[in-house]
Structures are given as structure tokens and as C-alpha cells.
Amino acid sequence: MGMGRRGEGYVVIQFLLFFAIAFAPSWGPLHALPVLRPIGAVLFALGALLGLWGLLALGRNLTPLPHPRDSNQLVQHGPYRIVRHPIYAAVLIGAFGYSLFRFSFLGLVLAILLLALFDFKTRREETWLVERHPDYTEYRKRVRKLIPWVY
Numbered sequence: 756m757g758m759g760r761r762g763e764g765y766v767v768i769q770f771l772l773f774f775a776i777a778f779a780p781s782w783g784p785l786h787a788l789p790v791l792r793p794i795g796a797v798l799f800a801l802g803a804l805l806g807l808w809g810l811l812a813l814g815r816n817l818t819p820l821p822h823p824r825d826s827n828q829l830v831q832h833g834p835y836r837i838v839r840h841p842i843y844a845a846v847l848i849g850a851f852g853y854s855l856f857r858f859s860f861l862g863l864v865l866a867i868l869l870l871a872l873f874d875f876k877t878r879r880e881e882t883w884l885v886e887r888h889p890d891y892t893e894y895r896k897r898v899r900k901l902i903p904w905v906y
Contacts, residue, residue, distance in 0.1 A: 758879070762821035765876040772872065776850050776865045783860025791855045798852025806845030808834045813842070821880035829888040831898075838903040839881075839895065843873045847901065873901060 758764030785791055810817060812833030818824050834841035847870055854862030877900055884891045899906055 760822075762876065762879060765821055765872065765879070766819050769869065769872055769876070772865055772869045773846075773850075776854060776859075776862050776869070779854065779857075779859045779862035779865055781857045781859050783858070785855070785858040785860050785863075791858065795852045795855030795857070799849050799856060800852075802845045802847070802849030802852055804845075805834060805841055805848065809841035809845055821876050822883055823880075823887055827887060829884070829891060829894070831894055836898065839898050839900050840873070840877055841903075843877065844901050844903065847873065870901070877901065 812835055813830055816824060816827050816830060838844045847866065850866040850869055851863065853859075854866055881891070881895065885895075888894075
């Protein structure tokens with residue numbers, strides 16, 4: 756499936772998923788577990804903090820597209836020491852937290868789809884990063900992709 760020369764299609768799909776998660780109805784079996792609301796709030800806040808940290812560390816390298824900027828520098832400090840894609844990780848943590856906070860079973864399902872999309876998108880992005888930064892291969896061996904210390 757063609758996703759555009761710089762990965763524009765991935766961005767369109769992810770924003771559609773963001774919208775769907777934001778407006779997913781609050782229904783399903785989650786209402787039976789009121790403890791999910793504070794857990795969701797904490798996850799959402801952690802996601803926001805990780806995202807901000809990732810944005811600040813990435814600086815001028817930031818682009819909404821998976822294709823790196825021509826002037827891209829490999830960032831390995833800040834949150835990039837613990838996860839290769841901290842902004843994606845932050846969005847995922849936030850999406851799961853938001854869905855739990857709202858007791859949205861559909862939101863959780865959509866967040867899982869977002870995880871799958873980010874996993875697929877990072878494969879393409881990392882191909883470009885390896886082409887641009889030969890030391891990315893070693894970095895990839897040391898640091899997890901989407902979930903700090905886990906995956």
C-alpha cells in the first residue's frame with residue numbers, strides 16, 4: 756500500500772485514529788471497574804509529560820512525517836535513551852489512558868490499532884534513519900522501540 760513519498764499516508768491514518776479515539780463512545784464492560792478512571796488519568800498525564808520531553812529533546816528534528824528532515828541529527832539523549840520513539844510512545848500511553856478514563860472499550864480497541872499502525876510506521880521510518888545514520892543500527896540494538904524497557 757502506497758503511503759506517500761515521505762510517509763504522508765501514515766499521518767492521515769494516525770490522525771483519523773486520534774479523532775476516533777477522542778470521540779469513541781463510553782460503553783462496554785469497563786464501567787464495572789471504577790478504578791480504571793484514576794489509572795487512566797495517570798497514564799494520560801504520563802503520556803503528556805513523555806510527549807513534551809520527547810518534543811523538547813527532538814527540537815529542530817521534529818517533523819510530522821516519518822521521513823526525517825534533510826538536516827536531521829540522530830537524537831539519543833533525554834527520553835531517546837529509554838525508547839526510540841518517545842512521542843509515539845507518549846501518544847499511545849495517552850490514548851490508552853484517555854480510553855480508560857472515559858471507560859471506552861472501543862477507544863481501547865482503537866488504541867490497539869494505533870499501536871499496530873505505529874509499529875508498522877516505525878519500521879518504514881527506521882529504514883530511512885538507518886540510511887541516513889549508520890550508527891542507528893547500534894542504537895536500535897540498545898534501546899526499545901515503542902514501550903520503554905519493554906518493546
